[in-house]
Amino acid sequence: MKSLVQPVILAGGSGTRLWPISTGNRPKHLLEMVGKGTMVEQTLDRVGDPDLFAPPMIVGAASQADDVGKLAPNARLILEPIPRGSAAAVALAALATDENAIMLVLPSDHYITDPAPLYEAVRRGLPAAEAGHLITFGIEPEQPETGYGYITGGDPIGNGVLEASSFVEKPAKEVAEQLIRSGKAYWNSGMFMFSAAAMRRELQRHAPEIYGAAKAAMERASVEGQGTTPDRDALAGCPVTSIDYAVMEHSDRVAVVPVRLSWSDVGSWAAVFDLAPKDADGNVLGGRAHSLGSRGCLVRSDGPEIVTIGVENLVVIATADHVLVVPLSEAQRVREAAELMKRR
Structure with missing residues (x-):
């Protein structure tokens, strides 16, 4: 490994799926839902190995800056003045990171009992990420779950790394069963890894409006303490969508690293x-x-x-x-x- 992996933790959820405990003002990543500690604290612990990870970056709502700052005093914060979805969040992070850095993008509200298999998968996927691929981590499915998206793997491109053939968004039960039987489908975990340069390049190819708005917002950003706040007016022009829809489902550089992981997105x-x-x-x-x-x-x-x-x-x-x-x-x-x- 040439350098430390840069964790980027996405903490911008709206809190609707675990209402009424979780709300827009205090979504589930700021709460103790499963296990010990808030979900964002659990995610920070997951990337605490100084031999593998650089100090984390968190992209989240400016309105939650105080709460997140208390939970993550050593993290760099990108504080969104308005929500624009995960595509904008990833774009802001890629523009705030050295272009040669390898970014590991993690949602702040997932639950993983033992992260060791994820660490192994990160190491396995690093050469492909350094070569310019956009890595998605595919969870080996335990049952035909209809609440998750799927990604199917194709030809191998490295040690335990496969070309991504297709994305399937939250299928019907019959389709999910077919995917499981194929032996080539994985739950799309929403965890990604790529170089900042590769993500910037793919955003410019497939989502130029998002890239342009994020770039302008970061060029006019304000900095105070550990927080960087992108310019609100520039960010307002950014389309609202997910990184899956904006880039991952269109790029020909996507690869999947299968991983057997006790994982849940705690989505209900x-x-x-x-x-x-x-x-x-x-x-x-x-x-x-x-x-x-x-x-x-x-x-x-x-x-x-x-x-x-x-x-x-x-x-x-x-x-x-x-x-x-x-x-x-x-x-x-x-x-x-x-x-x-x-x-x-």
């Missing part, structure tokens, strides 16, 4: 339930929550005390202002509740 209350330790009746209870004769429920209250009696397979979440009740099987619809409350 059902995911929180699956990951959390359970009591003798299979319940997950948090905060001021109690259960009598209930089974297979996730019950959490940061507000009033809650007691469930004789119910099964429910999510019951309460704050001082809101109460959510939904079957575990419908947990993916929680975003609809958050949007309903926003419209009120």
